[in-house]
Amino acid sequence: MSDGPWRSRHCLAVNVAIAVFFVLLDTGATLVGAAWWPAQPGTLAWVMLGLQALACFSLVARRRAPLTVVAVLGTYSLVLTLLISPVGALTPAHDWNVWAPYSTVLAAYGPLFYRRDQRSRRTALVALAVFTLIVARAWQPSAEIITIGVLRTAVGPLLALYFDARRRLVQALTERAERAERERHLLAEQARTEERARLAGEMHDVVTHRVSLMVLQAGALRMTATDEATRQAAEELRAAGCQALDELRDLVGILRSAPEGDETPSxxxxxxxxxxxxxxxxxxxxxxxxxxxxxxxxxxxxxxxxxxxxxxxxxxxxxxxxxxxxxxxxxxxxxxxxxxxxxxxxxxxxxxxxxxxxxxxxxxxxxxxxxxxxxxxxxxxxxxxxxxxxxxxxxxxxxxx
Incomplete structure (x- = not known):
């Protein structure tokens, strides 16, 4: 009956597809020399490439554990930077082309979008600040490196704040429209109830007046008639009129009551x-x-x-x-x-x-x-x-x- 399991499988498939895409993107960019890949790669280079693929694949958990994804990619970026300098265990083919994986852009998006309470937001901001220092390599002051690093970690949070604000706005507008619709419905129900009561009152006044006249005339005829058959017919007519007045009173009471009474199935x-x-x-x-x-x-x-x-x-x-x-x-x-x-x-x-x-x-x-x-x-x-x-x-x- 519920579409919850289907939705969970769908989200998982989407997350896996996104993670695989960034694994292929970062691996391909590294191998073609757009990142830290050395001119003559050794065992350490291939190990770090595998670790990079695993770190990028952690994006599959970006919805449920966004801070964990940030920690994984931040740790990998820090270790890679330390292996290049000052340890010197890796020597990139192009020293000026050493950047953190592209996956860091999407990783920085998650903490602010998927954690909306104030306490989680404060923790996310601290984690993103540390993440930015690592990606921008603040200990290697360079205007180009710091600018590109900050841009990589800033685009995600800015988009997250924008989409979150848009979601809140749409939700508020939707709730306002639903509330206005409910109020309009209640006002219409109230107007119908008032009109029903007014019509019931008018019907009661008009019909009661006429039937009362008939009852009085029947009573007078019963008293003045000379033969028994006429008096009997007049009495029956008077009794029927009295019964009609009682039934009319009951009917008017029903019409004046709320249409959604306790007896209405719900x-x-x-x-x-x-x-x-x-x-x-x-x-x-x-x-x-x-x-x-x-x-x-x-x-x-x-x-x-x-x-x-x-x-x-x-x-x-x-x-x-x-x-x-x-x-x-x-x-x-x-x-x-x-x-x-x-x-x-x-x-x-x-x-x-x-x-x-x-x-x-x-x-x-x-x-x-x-x-x-x-x-x-x-x-x-x-x-x-x-x-x-x-x-x-x-x-x-x-x-x-």
Whole structure:
């Protein structure tokens, strides 16, 4: 039901591809003489080239451990610089062309973008400062070396700050738009409620006035009529008028009440559904994650009906099965799954034959109305599964579910 595992595999594949790209880029640049490669490479040169490839491949962990990646590449750059000077174990073909790997640019991007709390930011700034000193080789004062080194370690953090600020701005604008939409929806609901109450009051005043006149006239006719048949008919007419007034009073009370009353099916009634099923011998485990308030009324009613239909089907077709109902309330989506174990006995033909057989089809149509998806089918363990993904917010004014 959830796309979390797929998303994790996708991110891992992307990170591996990026890491391999920088491994090939730095290895190729080194071999063609664009870095520290000596004119006559020895064993140490090839060992350092392999270590460079491993250090560059550490970019695969840049999302989960960005500071570790910075530490790995910073350590490698420092060791390489020390081996060249002052140790002198490596002699580059071009002394003026000794630079840290290109991977340092992307490594410097991670700490500020993937660590957003204040404490992590302060640690990241300290780590990047040390990283910059190593890459720029501050102990070898040279305007060209320091400039290029600082640029390599500054581009990543600047891009990270830009994209983080842009992300925050988009998130704030999105939240503001959603809040405005919810407020507009609430104002529309309030206006409809007020208009309903006004119309109910006018209807009550007009109809009550006319029916009251009829009741009074019927009562007067009953008192003044000379024959019994007329008096009986007048009494029946008066009694019917009084009953009509009572029913009108009840109807006006309903119209004046809020449209989303306690009796309206919603996710708040899922616990009652589970209890009803358990009472008739179908154990139900209800698991809810997140805030119910994230689901708008239309989505809540749709989720309620999906669970109700699924539990009804379990009672009909899978006697003795245990059911798990899982509902996840998110900012953008509401996900629910109803799964039952295999039945422990054969379904009764009388109960299984009831209904139209269109329950799942009707549910699918209802889910499509709110732009959601529904999947229903046998589970690998022999049970049955009904899974639905619904948008968290659907205005009541746009859909009548």
């Amino acid at each position: 996710v708040a009634g899922l616990a009652a559904l589970a209890a009803e099923s358990a009472a008739v011998g179908t154990p139900v485990e209800l698991v809810e994650e997140g805030d119910r308030a994230l689901a708008s009324p239309v989505v809540g009613r749709t989720a309620y009906r999906i669970v109700r239909e699924a539990l009804t089907n379990v009672r009909k077709h899978a006697p003795g099965a245990r059911v798990t109902v899982r509902v996840e309330y998110g900012e953008a989506q509401v996900r629910l799954a109803v799964r039952n174990t295999p039945p422990t006995s054969a379904a009764g033909s009388a109960l299984a034959g009831t209904g139209s057989g269109l329950g799942i089809a009707n549910l699918r149509q209802r889910v499509e109305l709110v732009h959601g998806t529904l999947r229903a089918g046998p589970a690998p363990d022999g049970g049955f599964s009904v899974e639905a993904t619904l948008p968290a917010y659907v205005p009541t004014a746009e859909l009548a579910v």
